[in-house]
Amino acid sequence: MVQIKSMTGFGIAEIQTETLTVKTEIKSLNNKFLEMNVRLPRAFKDRDIELRQLLNLKIGRGSVSVNIHIEKKQGNQSGDTLTINESLALSYNEKLKALATKLSIDNVNLFNTILSMPDVIKYEESDGDDQEWVLIKECVEKAMLKFDEFRIQEGNVVAQYLKECVSSIDKHLQQVEKEEAPRKEAVKGKLWQALRDNKEEASIDKNRFEQELIYYLEKYDIAEEKSRLANHINYFNETLATDANGKKLNFIGQEMGREINTMGSKAYFFPIQQAVVCMKEELEKIKEQLLNIL
Numbered sequence: 001m002v003q004i005k006s007m008t009g010f011g012i013a014e015i016q017t018e019t020l021t022v023k024t025e026i027k028s029l030n031n032k033f034l035e036m037n038v039r040l041p042r043a044f045k046d047r048d049i050e051l052r053q054l055l056n057l058k059i060g061r062g063s064v065s066v067n068i069h070i071e072k073k074q075g076n077q078s079g080d081t082l083t084i085n086e087s088l089a090l091s092y093n094e095k096l097k098a099l100a101t102k103l104s105i106d107n108v109n110l111f112n113t114i115l116s117m118p119d120v121i122k123y124e125e126s127d128g129d130d131q132e133w134v135l136i137k138e139c140v141e142k143a144m145l146k147f148d149e150f151r152i153q154e155g156n157v158v159a160q161y162l163k164e165c166v167s168s169i170d171k172h173l174q175q176v177e178k179e180e181a182p183r184k185e186a187v188k189g190k191l192w193q194a195l196r197d198n199k200e201e202a203s204i205d206k207n208r209f210e211q212e213l214i215y216y217l218e219k220y221d222i223a224e225e226k227s228r229l230a231n232h233i234n235y236f237n238e239t240l241a242t243d244a245n246g247k248k249l250n251f252i253g254q255e256m257g258r259e260i261n262t263m264g265s266k267a268y269f270f271p272i273q274q275a276v277v278c279m280k281e282e283l284e285k286i287k288e289q290l291l292n293i294l
Helices: 042-059 086-103 110-115 130-198 206-219 223-242 246-266 270-290
Strands: 009-016 020-029 034-039 062-072 081-084 121-124
Touching (some): 009 130, 034 042, 062 130, 086 110, 130 246, 130 270, 223 246, 246 270
Parallel strands (some): 034 062
Antiparallel strands (some): 009 020, 020 062, 081 121
C-alpha cells in the first residue's frame, strides 16, 4: 500500500563536533505550490540554491520553513572578526552627552545606548569551509527523515478519515438504491391523484397515463448517476491505496460531487434528498482533508 503524506510536517536534528554544533529545523503547512523559506548562516549564503535543489526533490509542495543554525564552541572562532569603531563611538558619546545636557536628562545609560548605535560594533563570520557544509547537509538529511516520518504519520490519520467518509457516502448511496422502488410508486400515486382531482376517472386513458409515467420516470431517472458515483467511489479507494496523490484524489472528489448534485436535482423524493444531503456533507469533509494531502 502506498503511504499517503500530509503537507503538514515537522523535523528537527542536531549534530555536535569538537568545534561546533549544527541545528536544523524544518516545518511545513499546506499550499498548492512549493514555497520555501530557507535561513542559512551568512557564511553559507552562496550555497542557498544548492540546498533548495536538494530539498525540492524531497518535499514536493507546501509552505516550508527551513532554519539552519551553527554555533561555534568557545575558543573556535579563529576566523571570525569583531571590530569596534572607537572614533564613531566617541563621536556618539560627545553628541549624546551634549543633547542630554540640553534636555536635562540623566545620561547614566549612555554607554549601552552608544553600543547599540549603528556601525559601532561589527561582527563578521569567517567564510564557511567544505567540512562545515558537509555537516550542514548531513544535519538537513537527518531533519528531513524526521520531517518525512511526521508527514507519513499525519497522512495515515488523514487516510483513515478519508476511508470512513467515502464508506459513509457508499452507505448513503445504498440507501438511495433501496428508496428507488418507493420513489417510483410515490411518483405514480402522485400523478394518478392529480389526474383524478382534475378529471373524471372514467375519462382517463390508462394506456396514455402509463406512457406519460414512463416518460416522466425516464426523464428523472438517476440510474446513471448512481452507477457513476459507485464507480467514482471505487476509483477513489483504489487511488488512495495505490497512487495517493492529493490533486488526483481532489479531481475524483469533484466528479463525485457532480453525480451527487445531479442525483439531488432529479430525485423529487424526500428520503433520497436526505441521503443526498448526507453525501454532500461527507464530501465536504473529504475536500477539506484533501487540501492537506501531498
